[in-house]
Amino acid sequence: MSEDGNYGWNRRDVLRTTGAVGAAAALGGVASATPGREPGAKEGEVLVGVSKPKGTPKDVVEQYVPGNAEVVHQNETLSYVAVKFPAQAPDVARQNFIDAVTKKEGVKYAEENATYETQLSPNDPQYGSQYAPQQVKSDQAWDTTLGDSSVTIAVVDTGAQYDHPDLAGNYKSNPGYDFADGDSDPYPDVPSDEYHGTHVSGCAAAVVDNGSGVAGQGNSSLINGRALDESGSGSTSDIADAIEWAADQGADVINLSLGGGGYTSTMKNAVSYATTNGALVVAAAGNDGSGSVSYPAAYSECMAVSAVDDNENLASFSQYGSSVEICAPGVDVLSTTTEARGSYEKLSGTSMATPVTSGVAGLTLAKWSSLSNSDLRAHLKNTAEDIGLSSDQQGSGQADAYAAVTTDPSNSGGGDGGGDGGGGGDSTSASVDGSLSGYYDYDNYSYAWSYSSPSQVVVELDGPSDADFDLYVNTGTTTNASPSNYDYGSYSADSQESITIDSPDTSTDMQIDVDSYSGSGSYTLTITEYQ
Incomplete structure (x- = not known):
């Protein structure tokens, strides 16, 4: 310039x-789950991030690990290791290690391996008509496009029943990877218990126009990075690895219907990696009803989504605040669930609003394939519909699929949008x-x-x-x-x-x-x- x-x-x-x-040569690496690590929360672990030019993170950190602890996991791409302390080790032992190792050459940070959970507020199963696709006008957008299999949405979540009759047509032949269990199959371990990822998948991209079941927002391709266990809990390291993997698979949109772990450098680096590699990261605002957004949605790299009901009022559980960028239906949303649970059920949470938004993003890319992730993010906000809530509650407004696919991004913001971030699309x-x-x-x-x-x-x-x-x-x-x-x-x-x-x-x-x-x-x- x-x-x-x-x-x-x-x-x-x-x-x-x-x-x-001075620096040594940088070494690459591919994220993969470490065999033998249990799924879910990783209590007693410390994540240590290392500057890449200093060498592999394990080589840098291992020399500083006390005798009662060990390096149990390494991600060379995000350049961190997990150090596990014995269950009986006092909290002060981990804190002393964090304080000491962060002073060592080449170590950029050290932090607890925080736990994240699904952003779901379950109700008793109710069967009935959908309202989410109609409320965000996906059904009107289908006159322009039903979606495109060349667009990929990665669901980082629990496992998903990818062979569900209403999902199989949109899941890729290689449906994903299991970072919680450390194997190549993200299928639910216990289908009657592990249903969140299946529901989220359907909110985004249950097969449209297949003559049965429900419809997602469009026919994007789906992959699943299983990072949460049956209870819906997962560690920072598993989620970060799954985000990196999704970006490496070329995902256009990465859906994070999870939160609650607080700020961590490891997760920040993961969503930054995904953003730098061209993915739009869409994340749930959170479900405790407070006036601030949970992490990872609060990272600037993530598009934070709040939840509204079928009357377009803010859901009682939805978190809100200045970080909210867009809203979508998240109360009693009917979608796919595992066949062991009856195939379809209604669930509530910002967990549901997030994949509705991700599905609209995928449908938008089917029409405007040249949009970068930053352009897509801006276009979704520019075409959002002002539904009369404050900008802290709705962001730019409710996701509007029809406006997003019928408004040329090079011309204007279009739609009825009126919240922060609306206006022209220049x-x-x-x-x-x-x-x-x-x-x-x-x-x-x-x-x-x-x-x-x-x-x-x-x-x-x-x-x-x-x-x-x-x-x-x-x-x-x-x-x-x-x-x-x-x-x-x-x-x-x-x-x-x-x-x-x-x-x-x-x-x-x-x-x-x-x-x-x-x-x-x-x-x-x-x-x-x-x-």
């Missing part, structure tokens, strides 16, 4: 006097190239906004593969961003970073820091604003 362009970049190079020592993008000399180096930028009130801005860093560069952003201030002072950060184990900010504060120029954690090389920094 030129110094005298419309964007007003201002670059200030500063060398620091402290930091880590975007503008520009980039700047730079280089960093080593761990002691960073570049600060000031960025003058092109739009007065953009609905979203995406900041992306593409750096060298043999270094570890991080990205930090401040808005609404003239204070430089830095690793110790930032509003938004992306600091994965490599140099591919992405930050998404909805309705950014444009009262001052945006402050951006490109920081070398280790290594040197050239990079490209790209800013995309959406109107």
Whole structure:
């Protein structure tokens, strides 16, 4: 980007006097479940993230693990290991390890292997007519497209009965992977108990126009990354591995009908990886009725979904807040369940609203296949229908499939949308190239906004593969961003970073820091604003 362009970049190079020592070659890896690990929560485990140029995470961390603990799992792509302490070990032992290991060279973070759960509020089974596809106008959109099998929605959840008569036509021939049990089959272990993922799959993409059962939002292809056990609980590590796997499978949309584990760097890096690799990550706002959104929906990389009922009122259980971007039906939603449970049932939760939104996203891509994940996210918000709720409750509005497939993304936001993030569908993008000399180096930028009130801005860093560069952003201030002072950060184990900010504060120029954690090389920094 030129110094005298419309964007007003201002670059200030500063060398620091402290930091880590030089880098080793980065090593790749493919996420896979570690044999012998039990599904569900991983109590007593600590996740340790390592800068990729320092070597494999196990090699870096193992030397610091106390004698009563062991490395039990490694993900080289996300560059972390799980360290398991004995069940009888006191909490202070894990905390002492976390405090000590984070001071070691090449270690970026250490944290408890938090537990996440399905975002479901079950009711007694009720059979009747669907309302979700009609309420989000998928049925009207079907006059334009029924969906396309080239679009893939990954359901990261419990297992799913992928051979269900109303799902088999849309599940891929290789239906997924089981990260909870560590095998290649995501089929439910106990179909009468494990039904959540089957219901979620049907909300998104039960086969449309097959003459039986229910209809999802469109005929997208489905895959399942089983990361939760029969009770609906799962560990950060299993979910993060499943998200990475889904992105590596080329998923266009990744559905996360789960939450409650709090902020973790491991999960943050997983959703950042998926976003950087082109997936739209759609996540449940949560079910405790509070005025803030649960993680992972609260990460800027995720599109947070709240739930409404068939009267288009906010569901009593749905969490809400400024992070909500869109809403969808989530009360008494009829969808597929395992045949052992009767094949169909009604369930409630933001777990249901999320795959309805994911299904609308898939249907939209069937019509507008060239949309990037950022463009798709903006288009769904721009075409959402204002149903009269506050922006904290509905975000930009209720997902509107008809508006999404009939409105040209290059023209306008269309629809009846009226919440934050609505408006025109225009975007503008520009980039700047730079280089960093080593761990002691960073570049600060000031960025003058092109739009007065953009609905979203995406900041992306593409750096060298043999270094570890991080990205930090401040808005609404003239204070430089830095690793110790930032509003938004992306600091994965490599140099591919992405930050998404909805309705950014444009009262001052945006402050951006490109920081070398280790290594040197050239990079490209790209800013995309959406109107």
